[in-house]
Amino acid sequence: MTKPTAFSRYARVLILTLLFPAVGLGGTRDQVFRCNVGELHPTQFAVGMAEVREKERKLINMDPGDLEEYKRKHPEPAVKGPGGTLYIIDHHHLARALYDIGAEKTFCVEEADYSALDNAAFWKKMDEKKWVYAYNEYGEGPRPYSELPATVRGLEDDPYRTLAWAVREAGGYKKTDAPFAEFKWADFFRDKFSRGDINNDLKGCTKKAVKMAHSPQASALPGYLK
Structure with a gap:
């Protein structure tokens, strides 16, 4: 054919x-x-x-x-x-x-x-x-x-928006229809990583951020997974 x-x-x-x-x-x-x-x-x-x-x-x-x-x-x-x-x-x-x-x-x-x-x-x-x-x-x-x-x-x-996306893709939290969910996760990570760290080592930052996403500190965020 x-x-x-x-x-x-x-x-x-x-x-x-x-x-x-x-x-x-x-x-x-x-x-x-x-x-x-x-x-x-x-x-x-x-x-x-x-x-x-x-x-x-x-x-x-x-x-x-x-x-x-x-x-x-x-x-x-x-x-x-x-x-x-x-x-x-x-x-x-x-x-x-x-x-x-x-x-x-x-x-x-x-x-x-x-x-x-x-x-x-x-x-x-x-x-x-x-x-x-x-x-x-x-x-x-x-x-x-x-x-x-x-x-x-x-x-x-916004590198933190990138990190929020990468964390979700890695199973850090589930996709949700909640308004501005990814931006809320971005703000959660904003004081935990520098912009330079994310831009230079997204993979390494994602690995650390996934652990943070599963912590009780993140429990109020949309799509939270224990």
Whole structure:
């Protein structure tokens, strides 16, 4: 049997896309839509760049058809704000990775439409929903919402967010839907390691941090495992 080419796989994905349009969380077709990666507005200040780089390595090894399918299966959850601006409320690492590899388009799923609100009412609503994290890459805040980066390119690196991700991947705590869980773990580690230590020896810091994550001191954190 002839091995399918990258083009044939892409054509298959395109045909499936036309025949079976993506469905949003609420079940209507118009909730999932194409969006421009460079126009997505973050609702947090920082990411863990090591996690971003890991996602980049995965994405650049995909052929065009598989990448398109992956993006469709992992849409950016977005809120429509004043002026129709799209604010993503999760998947910031994926959005930054897509931007860095030069992907211009991805898919978004509309979680809410607050485009009729003014700025003050919009951010109040976002805060009530816990859809914005106003602490910067040093854990300082809350910062004014006006200081949030305008695009995913402006997301800063927080090594402690990287460490929190690495600890979870190593079984230090379980994945949870609790708001800002990884940032809470990042803050837990913030006074226990230096930024330089994490950047220079992530593996060694992760090993030590996993033990700390299982300690009683961390028992109140989301996803805690004894």
